[in-house]
Amino acid sequence: MTLKVHCVTLRSVDYRDSDRILTLLTAEKGKLSAAAKGVRKANAKMKNLTEPFTFSEVVLAEKNGRNTVTEAEIFDGFYPLRTDVVRYYAASCAVEFANAFLPEGLEASDFFLSLVGFLKSLAYGEGVCPKNALVSFLAEALEQSGYRLDPERCGRCGEPIRGEVFFSAQGGCNVCRSCKAEGDKKYSFETYSYLRGVCSGEITSEDGEKANNVLRFFNYYLQSVAGVSLRSIPILIDL
Ligand SMILES: [Zn+2]
Secondary structure (H helix, E strand, C coil): CEEEEEEEEEEEEEECCCEEEEEEEECCCEEEEEEECCCCCCCCCCHHHHCCCCEEEEEEEEECCEEEEEEEEEEECCHHHHHCHHHHHHHHHHHHHHHHHCCECCCCHHHHHHHHHHHHHHHHCCCCCHHHHHHHHHHHHHHHCCCCCCCCECCCCCCECCCCEEEECCCCEEECHHHCCCCCEEECHHHHHHHHHHHHCCCCCCCHHHHHHHHHHHHHHHHHHHCCCCCHHHHHHHC
């Protein structure tokens, strides 16, 4: 059986002498694995397909539950991401998120479109702020994967949060001073305001330190609600 899909390459690991196993996020079938044969040989035709972020159309042959790529047409390798280390790691955070949070075989076309849009704006957008763009992408991605974090209102009373903010690991939400319960942790209101401003589009220029604090908060949030943290986030923060 063969299948034609649009996909973004999330990850690739060496396999046998000259092959690689790719993790692909497809528009049609969600995340799946596929073997790319002979791609580590010199001048291999499908070499570029194995690079992370590559957006392409591939034909997969399925046999005994295993996929092999038989044809690939590359649409965009988002080359500028590979020449700028900050953009590269912002993009890495996004594909790492997809790897960690999307279950195999579950259709995720909205997420796919968000990811392609994010990679495109990060690679080609004029005056794009990489960390802010990542914050917006992660907020949207969390919502699409069932871990929505409301940046506007208190998760308990639904009122806007003013002055002080607390994070409830148990509820997986931000809470206001009056709703704060035991175990909820206060965090910087400046960090919260920055997150809210980037998500609403009110903040359009990037403050590196504030953006870093929001990314730290995101990693703490992911750890609290899903037990996962993204390795690329601390690397991006340290750049
Ligand atoms: Zn409240």
